[in-house]
Amino acid sequence: ELVAGQNPDTDTRSHAARATWSRQWNAHALTEMSAGFDRIGSFLHPEPNSVGPMVSISGLETLGPLAIIPIRRAQNLFKEAGALRRIDDRHEWTAGFQLLRRQLNGLETDAHRGFYGFTNDFGRTAIQNFLLGTPSQYIQSIGDTYRGFRDWEMQFYAGDNWKATPALAINYGLRYTPVTTPTEVNNRNQIPYGTQWGNLGPVFGLAYRLSDRWGVVRSGYGLEFGEIYPVTWQQVRFSPPGSTKIV
Numbered sequence: 001e002l003v004a005g006q007n008p009d010t011d012t013r014s015h016a017a018r019a020t021w022s023r024q025w026n027a028h029a030l031t032e033m034s035a036g037f038d039r040i041g042s043f044l045h046p047e048p049n050s051v052g053p054m055v056s057i058s059g060l061e062t063l064g065p066l067a068i069i070p071i072r073r074a075q076n077l078f079k080e081a082g083a084l085r086r087i088d089d090r091h092e093w094t095a096g097f098q099l100l101r102r103q104l105n106g107l108e109t110d111a112h113r114g115f116y117g118f119t120n121d122f123g124r125t126a127i128q129n130f131l132l133g134t135p136s137q138y139i140q141s142i143g144d145t146y147r148g149f150r151d152w153e154m155q156f157y158a159g160d161n162w163k164a165t166p167a168l169a170i171n172y173g174l175r176y177t178p179v180t181t182p183t184e185v186n187n188r189n190q191i192p193y194g195t196q197w198g199n200l201g202p203v204f205g206l207a208y209r210l211s212d213r214w215g216v217v218r219s220g221y222g223l224e225f226g227e228i229y230p231v232t233w234q235q236v237r238f239s240p241p242g243s244t245k246i247v
Contacts, residue, residue, distance in 0.1 A: 168209075
């Protein structure tokens with residue numbers, strides 16, 4: 001059952017553009033280059049029937065949308081990538097790169113609309129406290145949380161598919177994925193981790209065909225490095241002194 005005003009209104013718009021260049025140099029070599037631009041804008045805001053703050057009553061549905069509403073974001077992604085492939089006898093060599101520049105501008109809240117919590121307290125039930133207007137908890141965040149973040153995502157790779165024998169195929173390569181520290185355009189926040197330059201990840205795999213009766217044996221190994229996503233590091237906008245939460 002839906003509660004009036006609980007779900008926020010959503011306005012989302014997206015644009016995408018791509019340009020690709022490909023060149024077959026000869027029967028053995030191919031080069032590909034591409035550039036792209038993605039823009040995503042979204043605005044989540046309380047709908048007209050919602051109450052002002054978020055109200056939580058123990059045992060009942062909440063009134064109003066979540067305390068993180070409204071959220072307004074505009075994200076620009078600039079992408080460049082290139083790859084070179086060469087087939088030479090029993091080898092298929094591949095090398096390439098991908099660069100992504102992110103611009104993330106927007107406003108997010110953390111109980112800036114206010115939050116009232118009614119529970120079984122003061123010798124009364126949560127519903128009685130709600131009817132009497134006596135909450136057990138009140139939360140109010142104060143400050144400007146509009147931020148503009150910038151960061152890079154990069155990866156460089158090279159590898160080979162080697163047909164060692166008619167029955168044995170070996171794949172090996174190396175991937176380099178540095179992780180840069182995001183920045184805020186007005187230096188209003190500092191992201192609490194440094195750039196990681198040493199992220200080298202080898203990969204190796206093989207496939208060996210047994211007799212037709214026994215099939216194929218496969219094995220593989222890879223070292224991957226995780227990503228710290230924007231939804232995580234942009235929460236630094238809620239840190240004082242730019243934003244302060246009173247509970």
